[in-house]
Amino acid sequence: MTAPAIKISGLYKAYGDISALAGASLLVGAGEIFGLVGPNGAGKTTLIKAICGVLKPDRGAVTILGLDAGSERYAVRRRLGYMPQEPALYEDLSPRENLAFFGSGYRTAGLEKRIRDSLEFVGLWQRRDDPLHTFSGGMRQRASLACALLRDPQLLILDEPTAGVDPTLKQAFWEHFRELKQRGITIFLTTNMMDEALHCDRVAVIRSGRVLVTEAPDAIRSRGRARITIELAGGGLREADVSGYEEELPRLLLSYGLSDKVRRVSIHRPSLEDVVLSMIQKPDGGWWITQMRNKTRNPKPETRNRGAKAQ
Amino acid sequence: MIRNLNAIAVRINHQFLRDRRFMALSMAVPLLLMLLLKYVLSSLPQLARLGVHISDYAILAAAFLVHFLAYVLSTIVLVRDRKDGTLARMFVYGFRRREIVLGYVGGYSTIAAVQTAVVLILTKYLFDVNLLPDIVPVALTMLALAVVSVGLGVFISNFARNEGQVFPFIPLLIVPSALLSGVVIPIRNLPALLQWCSYVVPLRYAVSVLAAVLQEHQPFFSQLAPFLTLLAVGAALLAGASMTLKEQE
Structure with missing residues (x-):
């Protein structure tokens, strides 16, 4: 780094x-x-x-x-460029007036050009003179982002920039962010x-x-625990919650004999949301935080049997 | 500093001009209140028998109205900016505390000055007060009172976290202002303790100047002491507002 x-x-x-x-x-x-x-x-x-x-x-x-x-x-x-959670702009002023006002705090060289560049970047140049109270929530967020970009910042701080923004606009925001990263700007967002x-x-x-x-x-x-379900020929099921399933799966299959007894193997990988939720919902920060703290590298998979004829 | 202060004042005035309802109400409120005062005082003929001249009382009531309107107008400003996140954004974008306080006082003083002009015109025509010979000292005193009242409002708005918390501060300052400034009861008739308390009431100094100039026909320069004290109270309030405005939580 x-x-x-x-x-x-x-x-x-x-x-x-x-x-x-x-x-x-x-x-x-x-x-x-x-x-x-x-x-x-x-x-x-x-x-x-x-x-x-x-x-x-x-x-x-x-x-x-x-x-x-x-x-x-x-x-x-x-x-810094700073975009707070709420738009934090004056509703009865236009985006151009808002940017001109906030841009005047520090003497921003070529302010007029910077205002134009920022508003064009977020696609609001056509609406530059309309008061903000006529804008949708997403457009206000874009105006707020334009304000954050005004001073050509080295570091962009964005507090929940896409909260309440529709999926199409969210995608556009992320395209903006990647473009800014290409310019060498560090982006910190919540x-x-x-x-x-x-x-x-x-x-x-x-x-x-x-x-x-x-x-x-x-x-x-x-690092999340994948759930491996092994369906056996006799109709029984074996389920195991494992971390590092790529390594654990062969071991599990070997333990079941790797024969025609195994009819189907399915793997459910947790999403990032599943893993993060497991961390933030548990009092100790989730099983793998504890695991990391204990420096346990290869936890044993938890296996259980389901079905009448499970071996 | 002047540049940023001016940017804030100009921005506030742009906002006022965009808000037509606010502008209309700002002008209509002093008009309606002065009409009400005229109606109430005219319906009390016994006042004349007691030796109270309505025209004498009108200018003091007008001063109170200017003080009240300017103070109430500005108590909410910083609270709203704090709540909307624009105050934090101003700090991050390079505005300093004293620039914000003075910028707000500058911006709100414009509207307060317009209200003062409305009140003075109504005082002259509704109450038949002959203001013209003393218009410069009267207007100067009223304007100074309006600016100081805006400063008081900005100072008070520092202590409220939301709009709801602002409301208790309005009667807390306005009622003592009315009672201790000489508008309702002459200060010399107050108990000694309250007479001492009246020294911290800005309206007292404006009332003192206006009464001396208009009622006792004293020259303005003989009233420089209370006038300068009014300005000093304003300066102290602005210094206090700059110091108490929290830049960092």
Whole structure:
């Protein structure tokens, strides 16, 4: 990994008795699309606020592009594009007026051109002078994304950018994100939709203010337990929940004799959503988090018999 | 700083101009309230027997109205921005606390100034108050009061997390303003403790200047002390608002 775009170490934040962040740590590489997934209230937005320097953590450190997000927040913000969860634009102003206003905060060179480029990028140039209250939810999200792109940021922070967006527009958003990645922009986004997480280079799963795991989506998925069902000639069924089924399957078949006794083998691989859900729903972070902590490399498959004539 | 402050003020005025209903109500409310005041005072002939001149009272009531409208108008602003996420976005996009506070005061003072003009015109024509000889000091005092009231509103809106929390602050400041400023009861008739309390009420200083200039026909420069105190209270409120505006949660 190249020099990190975001480095978060042991971040804590509490609102009264409620702990929003409880030791969250993250490392996001420059130029990657990084997804933070987790249920509502897991601490995603709080973490984003800490990155943008609008939240003062109780403990821990946030370094953005080599700068401290607290003491050097003004320098950090110059390099950021920020798209909050809600559109956070003025409804009675047009996209062009909104972008002109927010673009004036830091002196943005060639602001007029930047406004045009950003609005064209999200396909809103034709509607540039219409007030935002005449826009659909998806169009407001696009206007908000245009605002985030205004300053040609090095790091784009997107808080649930596709929430409430229809599938076609969602696809268009992801095309935008990939195009931005091609330009070398690091994208950090939060989502609670697993189909979105699949588009990311790496994903971190957060629950109760703690990051449980950071991996590529496929790596997370492959760690899920596949269910192997072996249908025997006599009508019995053998089911086994295994991790690393590619290795486990031959072993299982050998144990059943690899003969005409085995009539059919079916494998159900868990989706990314299944795996993430198993992590965030269990108090210890799911079976394989515990497994990783215990450094157990080859867990024994859990097998059980079903059917009258099972061997 | 001036550039960003101006950008905020211009943006607020653009928003006002787009919201025609708001603009119409902003003008209609002082008009209706002044008409109501005229009707109520005209229906009390016993006031004249008590030596109370309606025209004398009208300018004080007008000052109270300017204070009330400007304060109520601006209490909600930062709360709405905080709730909509635009305040956080402003911070991330490079606006500083003092620029936001002064920008809001600048933007809202425009509409407050228009309301002040409406109130002054109504005072002259509805209550037959001869404002013209003293129009400069009267307008200056009313305008200063409007700006200070906007500053008070912005300061108060810092302490509310949502619109609902703003409402208790409205009577909390407006009722003492009415009672302790000399609009309803002359300050000298108040108990000593309340007389001391009245020093923190901005409206008191405006009422003092207006009463001296219009009723006692004193020159404006003899009233520089209360006028400058009004400005100082405004400056203190703006400094307080800048310091209490939370950039980081």
